[in-house]
Amino acid sequence: MNTLNKQLQAIKVVPVIAINDAEKAAKLAQVLVENGLPCAEVTFRTEQAAQAIKNMRAAFPDMLIGAGTVLTSTQVDQAIDAGVDFIVSPGFNPTTVKYCQQRGMPIIPGINNPSLVEQAMEMGLDTLKFFPAEPSGGVAMLKALSAVYPIKFMPTGGVNPKNVNDYLSIPTVLACGGTWMIPNDLIENDKWEELGQLVAEVAGILQ
Template sequence: MLDRILSKRIVPVVVLDRADDAEPLAVALLAGGLDIMEITFRTAAAEECIKRIAARFPEVLLGAGTLLEDEQVQRAKDAGAVFGLAPGLNPRTIAKANAIGLQFSPGVMTPSDVEQALSLGCKLLKFFPAETAGGTGMLKALAGPYGHTGVKFIPTGGITSGNLANYLKLPVVAAIGGSWMVDKQLVNEGKWDEITRLTREALAAAAAC
């Protein structure tokens, strides 16, 4: 999983209200060159969206985000997600993910969070909310004492096309999580060509870092 993420360096954070938007969105992202996505468990449609994409597009590295409870972790795995993420660090959900073989990236914001994550065997961590929590300055500070452990971060929260390069230039950053290329309004209005265009632009910007 880490190799796939490192090759693209962008994880689109997707919120889907309608299951019927799942396949067209996957097509739009693939047309833009991106075969990774995180579908958040913030809507009632999330589980069905994951099922549909997993069934039709097995080439997509499909993740489930905002996993806050054990049962969500199980449902995400059963639906076809191959990795999970959370905004915070909950040892119970990490244990559940480990038990069922779902690669899991908990959210961290502080040195204590990072140490707890490492103690639980997690080295690919979501840094959230990135901009509010200090942005690249905070990540540089965390890299000092923890970089040698092999920890990598996926900063999410406030990442845009305008600041993604600042994050991706940091060795401790594996990828960024962003939603501008899969903006909810674009999805709801079915602007798939625009999503493809924004995805291509994002990947080109990431490749230049």
């Protein structure tokens, strides 16, 4: 198992973050690290993503940081320049995958059916995002895929406190992606103590 997979497996839940103000990124990273989830997938759904990643990396050099919702080669470059450890995409785009491979950057692209798994395997990938997890059949679908393919999965999309351990109980699941522990309104209103409690609750249920 490669280093990234080992790190994801140890963390178990990856907070998926869409941040609108990069100035808050370092404080958010502090809340995550101090409350037991030293990881973030910062999505490129906002214009502040690259700067937020830079700020997190500067504040916490050892934190595991990914870039999410990466759709283009330009965004790959921006993410790498910002200092990410890995890249995540919602779907399987061979062009983006090839570019990440050329740049030596791990990518976890999204899939939700057997054909896409096989296309990803053809490109040498062995770790994939199962997205959107719940609308795509949830635990039952992931168990079916896991029975056929030698792949590690990171389910994201509809994962919540009620089902996260159901996903994590599947041997092929390294970690789950989720947003429930980092609501945007708490970030935007500097509710750091409340955020810390939510993050700590997640870390607690994973023990």
